[in-house]
Amino acid sequence: MSQSGTGIDLDTSLGYLLKEASSVLRTAMEEVLRPLGMTVTHYSCLELLAQRPGLSNSELARGAFVTRQSMNVLLQNLERDGYVTRPAQAPVGKALPARLTPRGRRSLERASAAVRSVEVRMLAGMTEAEQADALRSLRSMIRSLRGDAVGA
Amino acid sequence: MSQSGTGIDLDTSLGYLLKEASSVLRTAMEEVLRPLGMTVTHYSCLELLAQRPGLSNSELARGAFVTRQSMNVLLQNLERDGYVTRPAQAPVGKALPARLTPRGRRSLERASAAVRSVEVRMLAGMTEAEQADALRSLRSMIRSLRGDAVGA
């Protein structure tokens, strides 16, 4: 696809393809989330809270792959609009455990269904085995990039 | 990794893992690009121009997975700083073919080497066959998400 002007190796670079896949996935998610008035990070935050109630702002940030400052802005809005609640006082340390409100849970349900449909569409045409392979490949790449050491 | 509080299926979601891998890759690239005073999009633009000279602003935007408005901002800066050149008049239509200047090419060389090392690190621990599989998987996901049609 695209132009085949010079026959570049961009199409054979795993890094480039990873970026492309991520971009396409993000766009597809934004498309289904926009009608619900939700961004991807917004949805990620809610989904994380549904699956792991009590996560702190910093933990949510790591789970959604943004800085804690960005997540803090979002979390304050979500709290103001009644989607999540946080105690005024930290039970321990400074971390404030966040939880979904019933309203947040309802909002998430629609979003979750929409996002699931996107993932289903993405996986169409792949066998179970291929999906398992892809899972292992991605995990390997993540581990290699994170696992520091290695001067190289 | 992370907490194993509830045993979530986030670790088995290809979509989530794709986002994670992309995030880690981006962070790794930013790390090596920052000392060179370059962002990922900045580098992407230069790399695209090196491999496909004469790409227009819109084409560069598509290749770097940003909007043409964003690429336009970047391209104007790169032009102002002497990394790329564009004719004042469009040879055909409105599209202005961009090209690297010698300075742009020099700047790219260092960045390209740095990015290559990141990709090498990412692929460490994967066999040729596994890389080929990953390539096919990512292409399949991209095609499925892009290829509309298909109701559910």
Next chain:
DNA sequence: CAACGTATGTCAGACTTCTGACATGAGTCA
């Protein structure tokens, strides 16, 4: 106990990217 390093929440400012909008140039078709 005191000092240190680490992690957290939060505020402020800057940067990047996005959406919306407009005008221009090329191709298509009646």
Next chain:
DNA sequence: TGACTCATGTCAGAAGTCTGACATACGTTG
């Protein structure tokens, strides 16, 4: 030829995210 559609470049404003900075809370270590 004229109308329509599409792609492009560009400007302007809005939104999201980032970096930098500060104060606070915990654990460790002397």
